[in-house]
Amino acid sequence: MLENTATSKLAPETELSPQQKKLTQQALTFCAEHLASQQPGVFVIKGAAGTGKSVVLSALMATLQQARTAAQSPFYQTNNYLLVNHPEMLKTYKQIAADQPNLRKKDFMKPTPFINQMAKQATTADIVLVDEAHLLLTKSDRYNRFNQENQLTEICNHSRIVILVFDEHQVLKMKSYWNQTKLMALLAKRSYKIVQLDQQFRVHANSATQHWLTALGTKGQLLPRPADSTFDLRIFADASQMYQQLRHRDHEFGLSRLVATADFPYKLDGQTYYVIAPSFKLPWDKNMDPNITWAERPETLNEVGSIYTIQGFDLNYVAVILGPSVTYDPTAQRLKLLPDNYQDHEAFKRRADLTEPQAWQAKQQIILNSINVLLQRGRYGLYLYATDPQLRAKLLTL
Template sequence: MLTNTATAKLAPQTELSAQQATLMQQLLDFSAEHLATRQTGLFVIKGAAGTGKSVVLSALINTLQQASQNASSPFYRTHNYLLVNHPEMLKTYKQIAATQASLHKKDFMKPTPFINQLTKQKRMADIVLVDEAHLLLTKSDRYNRFTQENQLTEICKHSRIVILVFDEHQVLKMKSYWNNTKLAAFLADRPHETFQLTQQFRVHAQPATQHWLTALGTQGKLLPRPLDPTFDLRIFADASQLYQQLRQRDHEYGLARLVATADFPYKLDGQTYYVTAPGFRLPWDKNMDPNVTWAERPATLDEVGSIYTIQGFDLNYVGIILGPAVGYDPATRRLKLIPDKYQDHEAFKRRADLSEQQAQQVKQQIILNSINVLLQRGRYGLYLYASDPKLRAQLLAL
């Protein structure tokens, strides 16, 4: 079934799968127990892109806010919030709040305003849900007005219960650098539970295709391309041809968008910057609408989206341009990631707690994570073009 909006899955009334329903009940039991014992608790929801982590959070915040008005509920008069650092996701949640009697826009915040507000008011929240927790800052950031060292630490200081979703393969900046090891160290001396979501809901493809996408996005591994009549996976030698085919899919089915790795110049100075390839030139996304997400505006078919506008969203078809920082190593038959060619300089802001060697490894992981985020957007099709000639030839040869 084709999706009509990029965010339809997040409606609180969306029917949960058996695994999601089990998780939902576990979250409610965990929260009720920790509220009753007044013991701080953390609950971590893990799962790859497309496994429905945000779907569960949306249903949970709606259930909690309804229960907070019910005198017979263990959640009566609780003060609960959903936090997310991703501005496009925050728009989505606020759109949802406008349609639900039990939700208010003030229930949804970015982490820094939440931390600063509760610090100033000297109060505690009850249950705090954190979507895309892999985007939480792990160092101070003047641009985001965050003066402490770790957003998750500060959220825990002001919350009785914290429920967060986490995927180490979606970390996109050094200032929010997390991995499973760092998270395990954070949780080690705190009461916590973990639940792993495994069922893929976004990519409607056979297991071999899903494995192909996962191997490329998490290991940089190029496997033989599977033949899959259920998923339209194509490799293009020409970016312009890819774009024309994608426009046709949008005309036929809607929600087809072009995205690219952050390998093309871009500055926040009001000027227009372009993603280019031989015979191809389109502007980067200009996310000017404060209320409607980039993927849901028809005009954005004529732009190129980035990881920052598309992470967390569903498309029917996605076209991806892999930029110059993504090459090919024939010796390992894997992607060759070149940080010096990556244009998202904000993502690579240096941190003192990493050696030069560690920083290089993290930079390569960030580039790979950005590829992984983009690869997992399309429900029914993925069109791929590589700027690097060697990588393009290898992809076509698959």
């Protein structure tokens, strides 16, 4: 079924799959047991893009907030929050809260205001859910008014139980640089449980196509393009032609958007900046509406979205422009990533705890992660164009 909104999956009434229902019950049991024993705990939900991590988290929040009014419930009168660093996702959760009697907008926050509020009040939350935990800061950040060293550590310090969703292949900035080792070092100090979601719900494609997307987005591998009657996967030699095809899809089915890697200049100074390719020029997203997400506004069909406006959302069709930082290594027959060409300089801010080789590797991983995020947005189709001539030629031969 084609989606009318990019966020409908997060509504509390969304039907969960058997795997999601089982995981939700595991999380509720974990919370009840740890509240009863007064033992702090962390419940980690892992899974790739599109496996329904946020869907489970939204369902959990709705269940907890309804149960907090039932005297016989283990969650009676608990003080619970859902946190997310992604501003577009926060809009979505607040929209949902406005329409649900058991949800309150004030229970949905960004991590730093939550941390500062708990510290100022010298209080502890009962259960804190963290969406997109791979976006949590792992170093201080004056711009975000976070003065400590790790947001997840601080959230745990101010919570009895933390439930978080995590995918290391969606880390997008050095200041929120996570890997499995860093996560496990933090969990080792607490009682924890890790569960995995592995069923793909967003991309309606056969297993060969899903493998093709995963190999490209997580390993940079260029595999032969599979035949798939259920998913419209196309490679384009011309960005303008790709955009016109996307406009047709939007006219037919709605919720079709163009996105690009952060390889084209952009500043938060109120000016208009463009994504440019031969015979193609469109402005970057401006994200001017404080209440409606970028993907759901009709006029954004005339803009180019970024990882920061589209991460976590579903589209019916997505067209992706791979910019100058994404090239091709003919010897290794895989993507070659060039951090010096990446224009999101904020993403690459130096950190003292990483050596130069480690930092260079982290930058390449961030670029690859951004590609992975973009590739996994479309439910029914992906259109792909590369600005690098050698990569474009290789893609067209697959």
